[in-house]
Amino acid sequence: MSKIVLTVDDSRTMRDMLRMALVAAGYTVVQAEDGVHGLEVLAGSNPDVIITDINMPRMDGFGFIQNVRGGEEKHRALPILVLSTESDDAKKQRARAAGATGWIVKPFDPVKLVDAVRRVAA
Amino acid sequence: MDAMAEIKQVFFQECEEQLFELEAGLLTIERGDDDPETVNAVFRAVHSIKGGAGAFNLTDLVHFAHVFENTMDLVRVGKLVPTQPLIKLMLRAADILADLVRAARDDETSDPGPREAMAVELKAYTPGAAPAAVEAAKPVKAKVEEEFVFVPTKVDFADLDDLNLMPTLHFRILFQPSAELYAKGNETTILFRELSRLGSMSVTCDSSKLPALDAIEAEGAYFTWSVDLETSEDEEAVKAVFDFVEWDSALTIELIESAPAEEEPFVFQPTMVDADLLNSISDVPLEVPVEAAKPQLALVASKADKAAPSDDHAPADKKEAATATIRVDLERVDRLIDLVGELVINQAMLAERVAELGLARMSAVSIGLDELEQLTREIQDSVMAIRAQPVKSVFQRMPRLVREVALQTGKTVRLVTEGEGTEVDKTVIERLSDPLTHMIRNAIDHGLEKPEVRRAAGKPEEGLLKVAALHRSGRIVIEISDDGAGINRPRVRAIAVEKGLIAPEAKLSDEEIDNLIFLPGFSTAAVISDISGRGVGMDVVKRSIQALGGRISIVSRPGLGSTFTMSLPLTLAVLDGMVVSVAGQTLVIPLTAVVEILLPQATTVHNFGGNSRVMGVRNEFIPLIDVGQVLQYRSEDIDPKMGVALLVEAEGGVRNALLVDAIQGQRQVVIKSLEANYGHVPGIAAATILGDGRVALILDVDAVVVDSRAEFASSLPLAG
Numbered sequence: 115m116s117k118i119v120l121t122v123d124d125s126r127t128m129r130d131m132l133r134m135a136l137v138a139a140g141y142t143v144v145q146a147e148d149g150v151h152g153l154e155v156l157a158g159s160n161p162d163v164i165i166t167d168i169n170m171p172r173m174d175g176f177g178f179i180q181n182v183r184g185g186e187e188k189h190r191a192l193p194i195l196v197l198s199t200e201s202d203d204a205k206k207q208r209a210r211a212a213g214a215t216g217w218i219v220k221p222f223d224p225v226k227l228v229d230a231v232r233r234v235a236a
Numbered sequence: 237m238d239a240m241a242e243i244k245q246v247f248f249q250e251c252e253e254q255l256f257e258l259e260a261g262l263l264t265i266e267r268g269d270d271d272p273e274t275v276n277a278v279f280r281a282v283h284s285i286k287g288g289a290g291a292f293n294l295t296d297l298v299h300f301a302h303v304f305e306n307t308m309d310l311v312r313v314g315k316l317v318p319t320q321p322l323i324k325l326m327l328r329a330a331d332i333l334a335d336l337v338r339a340a341r342d343d344e345t346s347d348p349g350p351r352e353a354m355a356v357e358l359k360a361y362t363p364g365a366a367p368a369a370v371e372a373a374k375p376v377k378a379k380v381e382e383e384f385v386f387v388p389t390k391v392d393f394a395d396l397d398d399l400n401l402m403p404t405l406h407f408r409i410l411f412q413p414s415a416e417l418y419a420k421g422n423e424t425t426i427l428f429r430e431l432s433r434l435g436s437m438s439v440t441c442d443s444s445k446l447p448a449l450d451a452i453e454a455e456g457a458y459f460t461w462s463v464d465l466e467t468s469e470d471e472e473a474v475k476a477v478f479d480f481v482e483w484d485s486a487l488t489i490e491l492i493e494s495a496p497a498e499e500e501p502f503v504f505q506p507t508m509v510d511a512d513l514l515n516s517i518s519d520v521p522l523e524v525p526v527e528a529a530k531p532q533l534a535l536v537a538s539k540a541d542k543a544a545p546s547d548d549h550a551p552a553d554k555k556e557a558a559t560a561t562i563r564v565d566l567e568r569v570d571r572l573i574d575l576v577g578e579l580v581i582n583q584a585m586l587a588e589r590v591a592e593l594g595l596a597r598m599s600a601v602s603i604g605l606d607e608l609e610q611l612t613r614e615i616q617d618s619v620m621a622i623r624a625q626p627v628k629s630v631f632q633r634m635p636r637l638v639r640e641v642a643l644q645t646g647k648t649v650r651l652v653t654e655g656e657g658t659e660v661d662k663t664v665i666e667r668l669s670d671p672l673t674h675m676i677r678n679a680i681d682h683g684l685e686k687p688e689v690r691r692a693a694g695k696p697e698e699g700l701l702k703v704a705a706l707h708r709s710g711r712i713v714i715e716i717s718d719d720g721a722g723i724n725r726p727r728v729r730a731i732a733v734e735k736g737l738i739a740p741e742a743k744l745s746d747e748e749i750d751n752l753i754f755l756p757g758f759s760t761a762a763v764i765s766d767i768s769g770r771g772v773g774m775d776v777v778k779r780s781i782q783a784l785g786g787r788i789s790i791v792s793r794p795g796l797g798s799t800f801t802m803s804l805p806l807t808l809a810v811l812d813g814m815v816v817s818v819a820g821q822t823l824v825i826p827l828t829a830v831v832e833i834l835l836p837q838a839t840t841v842h843n844f845g846g847n848s849r850v851m852g853v854r855n856e857f858i859p860l861i862d863v864g865q866v867l868q869y870r871s872e873d874i875d876p877k878m879g880v881a882l883l884v885e886a887e888g889g890v891r892n893a894l895l896v897d898a899i900q901g902q903r904q905v906v907i908k909s910l911e912a913n914y915g916h917v918p919g920i921a922a923a924t925i926l927g928d929g930r931v932a933l934i935l936d937v938d939a940v941v942v943d944s945r946a947e948f949a950s951s952l953p954l955a956g
Binding site for chain 1 (some may be wrong): 239240242243246247250251273276277279280283286290291418419420421422423425426428430477479480483484800893
């Protein structure tokens with residue numbers, strides 16, 4: 115069975131690009147549009163990896179990660195990759211403090227994206 | 237790459253949405269709303285555009301969005317106060333961003349001038365403004381090119397050979413993960429699995445720090461791992477594996493020359509673990525004890541139960557539902573409309589045939605036919621609704637237009653729009669944009685006064701321009717009102733006299749003077765300004781609105797402002813018409829033009845010069861026009877008492893009575909263009925097919941009125 119990746123991003127363009135790259139690499143993709151939606155989708159699915167954007171309406175990526183880490187035991191230890199536009203350390207640091215597993219720099223290269231997912235997926 | 241091209245389409249669509257959000261958000265902030273979510277939304281819009289643009293290598297767009305985003309970020313974090321000048325600047329930056337998006341979409345190169353100037357202005361707000369400004373003074377383009385400068389490098393082929401035969405390196409990696417590492421979802425086994433892809437390795441585990449069983453914390457981390465790796469990759473590649481975990485672990489990566497054999501350097505007693513074994517472990521869920529799984533499942537189930545009823549009002553789904561749309565080729569919709577039009581005609585024909593049979597009203601056939609008629613009407617309405625669109629798409633362009641014109645004229649203008657959700661047929665919307673644009677330009681250029689003039693008149697310096705759309709009796713009405721000086725009637729009159737449009741001694745009511753501005757060749761601006769004077773006068777605006785079956789009128793009060801009201805049909809595809817007979821022909825008169833039906837009496841109709849007649853209607857004399865004569869169906873006068881007069885209101889509210897032979901009834905007809913199928917016929921707007929299958933012409937009321945006046949004038953040589 116193929117692994118499931120949950121992508122949380124408010125941009126349709128980004129969601130489509132993530133889906134394209136991940137599906138091509140054999141992953142199954144479920145999508146959410148923001149942090150709140152992400153938590154709802156998570157409750158009803160069993161992803162192997164989560165990829166989340168940071169800047170989102172309603173609940174941003176930091177809030178989303180904190181909620182996953184502090185939430186249900188089933189999902190607490192899920193690998194979460196953060197999509198960030200800048201590769202600057204401050205952002206990474208904050209994402210790490212919130213409990214992110216790793217990060218992907220936008221715009222991403224499909225190969226690197228799949229690499230990063232593989233590197234954290236059990 | 238097809239999929240990529242499709243995503244690019246999505247990106248540009250999304251950009252339009254983001255640009256709208258951006259502008260709407262900035263306008264909200266401008267009004268003094270300091271909700272942080274608004275600022276966030278505005279920031280996100282630019283950020284998203286930048287993110288997507290990066291994915292498609294739209295360098296110009298990325299660069300500009302980046303500069304814009306930086307300034308906006310300062311506002312977001314509270315380091316910069318969104319003053320009015322800053323918001324105005326950002327609104328202009330949003331316009332430039334929109335231009336860049338559109339240029340990228342259409343694969344055009346845009347003039348770098350405005351965006352470079354804007355980048356300088358934006359950068360002036362970011363800290364270290366002075367150096368930034370200096371740097372920004374350099375054209376951005378040159379900067380981009382600098383980044384891509386091709387630097388030739390001399391390569392020795394001997395080195396290349398070396399590269400091909402990468403030497404095998406030996407790394408010794410000491411890795412001590414912390415509990416945090418696991419809490420963040422990283423996993424030693426996975427790291428080692430990735431590491432093993434680089435080459436061959438052996439792993440030893442130091443478990444000496446593992447406490448007694450009762451002291452073990454389930455989520456603690458107690459092991460230190462030592463890995464010997466033989467790989468042809470360099471140290472960077474090895475480090476990259478630990479990229480995500482270096483903060484949550486003690487890690488040393490050491491390059492050793494000799495083959496890994498002796499374990500001397502390590503103080504602990506190592507246990508050999510085979511790398512293959514590690515890989516197999518990774519498939520076993522380590523952390524979750526089997527007992528724990530069941531209560532968790534129950535928990536999930538109960539949560540799901542709770543989630544289900546709340547779905548009804550779940551805000552998350554709302555957005556999805558609101559944007560649940562499909563895109564359909566317009567041609568398909570038009571084809572559907574055509575077919576439904578044919579269906580309506582067919583249904584009407586069938587109804588007439590049935591009526592000819594003389595069946596009872598309540599017979600099964602008649603009842604079935606009535607139901608069919610109702611269904612047909614509903615299908616027609618539904619199909620029309622597909623083409624209906626909110627006027628928002630036109631209104632959206634207005635804020636920018638207002639900003640630009642305000643800037644050019646040195647006036648400050650606040651735009652208020654109302655009724656953006658008012659729906660109207662797509663074809664109407666498309667043709668609404670130009671006249672509306674022109675009228676808004678006019679309102680700002682000629683209507684609103686300069687700030688100092690306004691201040692002197694005791695008005696707020698900021699002029700108010702209101703654009704409102706609403707439905708009124710089956711038509712869409714668009715009102716453009718300003719609180720400016722109103723129409724300068726003495727001046728309008730003087731210009732009209734000067735241009736020979738009216739006689740110097742002509743007595744005109746205020747309303748008539750106002751309407752002079754719609755005359756061809758009239759332009760009030762002493763200097764034809766760049767804004768309104770593009771060779772297009774209000775006469776063109778009026779004509780294009782009339783071409784849509786619309787009307788335009790003005791109400792102006794000196795010193796208080798003017799209101800232009802446009803009234804347009806909701807659709808250009810069907811028409812409610814009055815079916816009449818004229819000289820044995822069947823004609824359709826648009827119902828919207830008909831005000832009243834009158835029966836001419838011998839006492840009310842009077843001959844008036846030549847062969848013209850007027851009709852007395854409630855103490856007013858109204859020209860009586862014989863439609864049959866204007867269309868040249870007959871040359872002889874008919875006795876008005878034998879016919880019916882339709883009181884119609886033509887352009888500018890001018891009333892005339894149209895004389896026809898008889899009224900057949902009232903019917904919704906499907907408009908078929910004559911121009912597309914035959915050619916233009918004077919006095920005729922279009923055609924339709926009636927229930928009996930015959931073609932009937934739709935009267936162009938305004939044209940008929942104008943024609944009859946021309947005839948009237950030529951029949952009165954004395955007047956010339």
